[in-house]
Amino acid sequence: ETGVTQTPRHLVMGMTNKKSLKCEQHLGHNAMYWYKQSAKKPLELMFVYNFKEQTENNSVPSRFSPECPNSSHLFLHLHTLQPEDSALYLCASSQDWSTDTQYFGPGTRLTVL
């Protein structure tokens, strides 16, 4: 498999549930990113990892918890979410954090009931 993959592609959860999103990149990159995409808004950067170290946390609520066990895998753990957290969550990777060009996965469409 090539590129950036994300699972699941669709997720529906209640506000009291705990779930995790998974991202895997097969590009040999060292930086990985989580973005949130809501209707009529620009992509919002949530977290950045460079060589497994978190380099950016863009004032994201603590109900979102990232994990990066190695340079190829990135997780986003979700708990006690709100309906306004419903959005498309995109994972991306780049050669390293100083590289402008990023490659995106297909996203996880999250609906919080």
Added chain:
Amino acid sequence: TQLLEQSPQFLSIQEGENLTVYCNSSSVFSSLQWYRQEPGEGPVLLVTVVTGGEVKKLKRLTFQFGDARKDSSLHITAAQPGDTGLYLCAGGYSNSGYALNFGKGTSLLVTP
């Protein structure tokens, strides 16, 4: 603050027509990327431009980076239904890859 303004927001045209979409900013970028995103999918990189005045062509798509590296345009010749999607521009700064600034996008619909 919205650093990158894209126009138009929506565009509906017939197959065979030409179109241009714009990406404007008051900031100077070290590079600018264009992506196309289809419904339910992630953005797919089309091109990266880095030099002021640079023009790149990708089949029927022509990308231009402004001389001052503050703006960019995407021109599509003889649009096809397969060109339908959301076109996003993103501006980057040297040594700050994680600081990509995205526009809201131009939603293009090409009808047969």
